[in-house]
Every structure is written in C-alpha cells, then in structure tokens.
Amino acid sequence: MTVTAAVASDDIDLHVDEEIKKCLDPQSPQSFFLFAGAGSGKTRSLVAALDHLRQAMGKSLRMRGQKVAVITYTKAARDEIVRRTQFDPVIAVSTIHSFAWTLIEGFNHDIREWLRVELNAAIADLKAKEAKGRAGTKASAERQADIASKQRRLARLDSTKKFVYSPDSDNRGRDSLNHAEVLKLAGDLVKTKPALRQILRDGYPYILVDESQDTNRHIVEALFAFQASYKGEVVVGLFGDMMQRIYGDGHPSLGESLPMDWATPTKKMNFRCPRRVIELINKIRDVTDKQVQIPRSAAHEGHIRMFVFPSEGVDKAAAEQAICAHMADLTADHDWLNEEAVKILILEHRMAALRMGFDDLLAALYPITQFRTALLDGSLPLVSFFSSLILPLWEAKGEPFAIARIVRAASPLASASALKQAEDQLEQLGKAQDAVDALIRLLDGNPDVTFREVVENVAETGLFTVPDLLKVALAGAGIEETDEDEQEEKSERDKAIAAFLTAPFQQVRAYTKYVAGKARFDTHQGVKGLEFPRVMVIMDDQEARGFMFKYEKLFGGGVDDSQTASTRRLLYVTCSRAQRSLALVAYAENPERVRSQLVANGWFKPEEISLGLA
Numbered sequence: 001m002t003v004t005a006a007v008a009s010d011d012i013d014l015h016v017d018e019e020i021k022k023c024l025d026p027q028s029p030q031s032f033f034l035f036a037g038a039g040s041g042k043t044r045s046l047v048a049a050l051d052h053l054r055q056a057m058g059k060s061l062r063m064r065g066q067k068v069a070v071i072t073y074t075k076a077a078r079d080e081i082v083r084r085t086q087f088d089p090v091i092a093v094s095t096i097h098s099f100a101w102t103l104i105e106g107f108n109h110d111i112r113e114w115l116r117v118e119l120n121a122a123i124a125d126l127k128a129k130e131a132k133g134r135a136g137t138k139a140s141a142e143r144q145a146d147i148a149s150k151q152r153r154l155a156r157l158d159s160t161k162k163f164v165y166s167p168d169s170d171n172r173g174r175d176s177l178n179h180a181e182v183l184k185l186a187g188d189l190v191k192t193k194p195a196l197r198q199i200l201r202d203g204y205p206y207i208l209v210d211e212s213q214d215t216n217r218h219i220v221e222a223l224f225a226f227q228a229s230y231k232g233e234v235v236v237g238l239f240g241d242m243m244q245r246i247y248g249d250g251h252p253s254l255g256e257s258l259p260m261d262w263a264t265p266t267k268k269m270n271f272r273c274p275r276r277v278i279e280l281i282n283k284i285r286d287v288t289d290k291q292v293q294i295p296r297s298a299a300h301e302g303h304i305r306m307f308v309f310p311s312e313g314v315d316k317a318a319a320e321q322a323i324c325a326h327m328a329d330l331t332a333d334h335d336w337l338n339e340e341a342v343k344i345l346i347l348e349h350r351m352a353a354l355r356m357g358f359d360d361l362l363a364a365l366y367p368i369t370q371f372r373t374a375l376l377d378g379s380l381p382l383v384s385f386f387s388s389l390i391l392p393l394w395e396a397k398g399e400p401f402a403i404a405r406i407v408r409a410a411s412p413l414a415s416a417s418a419l420k421q422a423e424d425q426l427e428q429l430g431k432a433q434d435a436v437d438a439l440i441r442l443l444d445g446n447p448d449v450t451f452r453e454v455v456e457n458v459a460e461t462g463l464f465t466v467p468d469l470l471k472v473a474l475a476g477a478g479i480e481e482t483d484e485d486e487q488e489e490k491s492e493r494d495k496a497i498a499a500f501l502t503a504p505f506q507q508v509r510a511y512t513k514y515v516a517g518k519a520r521f522d523t524h525q526g527v528k529g530l531e532f533p534r535v536m537v538i539m540d541d542q543e544a545r546g547f548m549f550k551y552e553k554l555f556g557g558g559v560d561d562s563q564t565a566s567t568r569r570l571l572y573v574t575c576s577r578a579q580r581s582l583a584l585v586a587y588a589e590n591p592e593r594v595r596s597q598l599v600a601n602g603w604f605k606p607e608e609i610s611l612g613l614a
C-alpha cells in the first residue's frame with residue numbers, strides 16, 4: 001500500500017481538530033477562526049475541542065475557579081452542547097443574552113452612566129427628526145410618545161439602585177434593561193473598561209462561539225478587543241459560516257482583516273448531504289466566496305427536484321401533498337409519505353398556521369409584539385390556559401386517573417384548602433367532577449366551540465383559575481357591545497384578545513403541536529444547525545407578505561442587491577439541511593421565467609424542474 005493510498009480522502013479535514021488542539025495549549029494559546037460550509041462538522045469540532053479541554057485542562061481550570069465559556073445562538077443549541085459535554089460544570093454554555101448579562105450584572109453605576117448617554121443621544125435624535133418631520137401625523141405622535149417615555153426613564157435613572165434583566169422574558173419592569181440594550185452595553189463596557197476585560201480573563205480564559213456569523217456584532221467586537229488585550233493568555237475561538245448569515249444582528253464583514261495572530265483552519269468536506277445537494281449548494285455559493293465542498297466517499301447521489309407553481313389559483317396544501325407522493329416514487333423512499341418523516345420549511349409561522357389549521361389563533365395574537373415570543377414558545381398564559389389545561393383534560397376523557405391528576409394539580413375546587421374547608425369532602429369532589437363533565441359536554445357537543453365559550457364555561461363552574469387577561473376580556477365584552485366610545489379606546493392588545501376568543505377552540509390542538517416542535521413544519525431560519533433526511537422548502541413571496549427575503553427576484557435573475565444576497569444565503573441554509581433528498585417548491589408570478597433562469601444558471605437540470613405537477 002502506498003503512503004497516499006493510506007490517507008483516505010474522507011480524512012482531509014482531520015488536521016483541523018489537531019490544529020484547534022494546538023490553539024488550546026495553555027503554553028501557547030492562540031485564537032482561531034474556523035469558518036467552513038454547511039455540514040462540514042463545525043459543531044462536531046466544537047464538541048471535540050470541549051472534550052479536549054475537559055480532559056487536558058478540566059482539573060486545573062476547576063482549581064483556579066475558571067470555566068470554558070461557550071456561546072450558542074439558541075437555547076436548543078445550548079442544551080445540545082451541554083448534553084454532548086456530559087453536563088460538565090467546567091463548560092459554561094449560554095446564549096448570547098445570558099452571557100452578556102453575566103458580564104455586566106451588578107455594574108449598576110456603569111450601566112446607569114451608559115444609559116444616561118444612550119438615552120440623551122436617542123432623545124436628541126428623535127427631537128431632530130421631529131423638527132424635520134410633519135406635525136400632526138401618526139409618526140410625529142409616536143416620536144413624541146417615545147421622547148416622553150425616554151425622558152421619564154432618564155429622570156428615574158438616579159433612583160434606580162439595581163438594574164434587572166432576564167434573558168427569557170419581555171423585561172417590562174421599571175428597572176429592566178431590554179435585550180438589545182444588554183448586548184450593546186456588554187459590548188461597550190468590555191471594549192472600554194479594562195477592569196471588565198480582566199474579570200473576563202480571570203473567569204473565562206477560553207471563549208468559544210458557535211454560529212458566530214450571526215452573533216451580535218457588539219459582542220463579537222468586544223471579544224476581539226478582549227483577545228487583543230490578552231494575546232498569548234486567552235483563546236477566542238469563532239466557529240461559523242458567512243454564507244449562513246441570516247439575521248441582521250451579526251457582523252457583516254466578520255473574518256475580513258482578521259488579526260495576524262489568529263489561526264484560520266478550514267474544512268472542505270460536507271459530511272451531511274448527498275452529492276447532488278452538495279453540487280447545488282456549491283452553485284448557490286458560487287457568486288459569493290466560491291468555497292467548494294466535496295462529498296464524503298460513501299455519500300449517495302441523492303435527489304433534488306424543483307416544482308414551480310403560479311402564486312394564484314393553486315390549492316397549495318394539496319399540491320404539497322402530491323409532491324410528497326411524487327418524491328416517494330422518484331426516490332423510492334416511502335417515508336416521503338410519512339408525515340413525521342418529512343421536514344417542511346416555511347418562511348413565516350403564518351404559513352404553517354394556514355396549513356395546519358390554527359390561523360385564526362395566530363393571526364389574532366401574533367401582531368402583539370409583547371405576546372410574540374411567549375406565543376411561539378407555548379408559554380403565553382392566555383393560550384397555555386387552553387393548551388396545557390383544557391386540551392389535556394379533554395384528551396384524558398375516559399381515563400379517570402388522568403383526569404383526577406389534572407384536576408388535583410390545577411383545580412381550585414379540588415385544592416387541599418378547598419377540601420379542608422369543605423364540610424363534606426365527597427360533595428366537594430363531586431363539584432369538581434360536575435365541572436369536568438360540563439366542560440367535556442361542551443367540547444364534545446360542538447366542534448366549532450370558541451375559546452370564549454370554553455373560558456365562560458370554566459369561569460362559571462370555577463373548575464380552573466382563569467388568567468387575568470382573559471377575565472378582563474370577558475368583562476370587557478359587555479362594554480364593547482353597549483358603548484362605542486369604550487370600544488374605540490380599547491387597546492390593540494384587548495382587540496387581539498377579543499379576536500382570539502372568537503376563534504375555534506379546536507385550533508389549539510394544531511398550535512400546541514407546532515410550538516412543541518412536533519409538527520412537520522419549521523421556519524427556514526429555525527432549522528439552522530439541524531439536519532433531516534427529507535426536506536421540502538416552500539418559497540412563496542406573496543404568502544410571506546413583505547418579508548425581507550424575495551425568492552422570485554433571486555430565481556428570476558433580478559438585480560443582485562442585499563435582498564437577493566440574503567435570500568441566497570437563506571436558500572443555502574435550507575438546502576444544506578437535507579441528508580437524502582430535497583424538494584423545492586416555489587410559488588411565482590412567472591413560473592416559466594423562474595424555470596428558464598434556474599436552468600440557465602446551471603442550478604438545476606431541465607428534467608429536475610417541473611412547472612406544476614405533470
């Protein structure tokens with residue numbers, strides 16, 4: 001066997017993990033920038049680096065009270081790294097927001113002075129805009145309200161002793177900082193306060209950042225400043241891929257003009273995708289940095305197909321169902337017919353809601369900014385009242401023990417104090433049972449029952465405690481019918497809750513599945529970092545309504561501007577999730593133009609694109 005034959009081509013990137021190990025050597029620490037294409041094993045290299053640090057350095061880090069900081073983009077990614085590093089406490093994994101807050105929490109004086117400068121600058125800016133803008137308009141009224149609110153906050157600053165923040169909430173309290181402020185503040189303070197950089201060095205001599213192309217630019221700049229202050233003492237390791245930059249928060253030119261002392265290992269292989277998908281994503285990438293990936297030797301050929309439909313007059317759900325059947329035939333992979341086994345990527349949550357049947361619920365509440373995060377993670381009390389109490393109770397019908405468990409845990413009728421106070425405990429439990437029966441009768445009796453009817457039923461029997469916002473909405477309904485002035489004064493939020501209450505209760509079932517991540521739908525952005533055997537990407541500019549991405553422009557050979565560029569990057573992310581086969585579905589005003597452009601630019605072969613489903 002010759003020496004070259006012994007080096008299998010699949011090992012071409014093996015040296016990268018060795019290079020990173022060298023960077024982590026405490027005798028000669030070196031920062032590094034590992035940027036490489038999709039599926040190249042960046043996350044795997046991150047975990048390998050952490051394993052190495054735990055083994056080689058774990059003991060000495062623990063003795064000095066130090067930790068390795070890992071910053072991830074999402075909570076799901078954080079949990080995954082925690083799991084893959086066996087919950088080792090020497091590895092401190094956090095999202096960017098909690099990392100930033102750990103750095104600055106308690107620096108109340110610095111926070112106060114920073115806020116004073118920021119608020120004054122923002123007020124001056126708003127006043128300048130107000131002087132230039134037209135008076136009496138909605139924009140002017142909003143500016144004035146904003147100025148007044150910032151002035152009130154400024155006036156409160158000196159009496160605020162302690163600033164508070166929670167990475168997982170809306171931070172609406174008087175002394176709260178908001179998410180954007182915490183990131184900018186942490187970035188600015190690390191850049192300008194040597195003492196803070198020193199604390200960071202003492203606590204975290206290794207800082208590794210996953211998905212750093214999308215990591216907030218203030219924090220990224222602060223990490224560069226930190227590394228520059230302690231060259232040869234600390235390691236900052238950035239993992240990412242500029243082609244997968246899909247949020248506006250990241251540093252647009254990250255990696256350009258990198259300091260000379262940084263190592264830049266690169267990877268060439270894509271371990272995830274089949275050959276045909278790799279060929280496609282190489283083409284998509286071609287107009288940017290021209291990085292070309294190679295498949296591993298055992299990679300399958302795989303399948304890609306593009307289906308283009310007119311944007312109007314198509315039954316989209318039926319078309320997508322038919323595409324699954326078509327893909328099953330084409331690929332001889334019958335799991336395309338299995339709901340659970342196909343990941344369908346949509347551009348915005350509403351597209352999933354329409355397809356799954358919870359559109360009224362989402363359309364009512366999504367526009368309210370303060371509800372949005374909790375609505376999408378399933379924790380909004382006014383909906384979780386239905387999704388985690390009423391729905392499970394109904395689903396437990398016929399299972400007395402399961403019902404009793406829910407009632408005992410949550411019903412005031414069966415609480416310990418209610419039972420204690422009751423003269424006859426059995427009679428008290430009977431009341432709870434009657435309330436359960438009344439609710440189930442209502443739900444069974446009318447498939448179109450609304451959220452309002454359900455909550456009214458529960459309020460009447462007292463089966464569960466109704467959340468305050470729902471109570472207010474129920475009471476407000478009387479006013480709305482009789483007093484038009486009152487109705488006008490209702491806030492957007494109250495209107496949204498009222499609209500939600502008129503939606504069919506049944507919609508909560510599909511909603512619950514979607515927010516629990518158990519549906520086949522996910523957003524294009526939400527699947528960054530993940531992989532699935534069968535992927536269907538739905539591109540529909542019209543349905544996505546004014547979204548920042550425009551597929552028809554990208555496919556139709558429109559002007560190459562920042563919108564086309566960000567759409568191209570998003571397409572790169574979605575296509576590169578596929579492990580076996582990939583179906584792209586575009587709804588376009590001019591399907592024929594899309595087809596000819598995609599064949600002309602070499603992304604697809606003519607037989608891989610169909611107009612409609614022949």
Ligand SMILES: Nc1ncnc2c1ncn2[C@@H]1O[C@H](COP(=O)(O)OP(=O)(O)OP(=O)(O)O)[C@@H](O)[C@H]1O
Nearest residue numbers: 037038039040041042043044045271272528529530
């Ligand atoms: N050296 C390797 N040998 C075998 N499988 C690998 C190797 N490196 C990565 N993989 C596999 O390839 C897939 C992609 O790896 P990983 O998620 O780490 O890539 P990534 O570069 O972080 O991807 P992306 O940027 O697309 O999110 C995973 O299934 C992983 O287990």
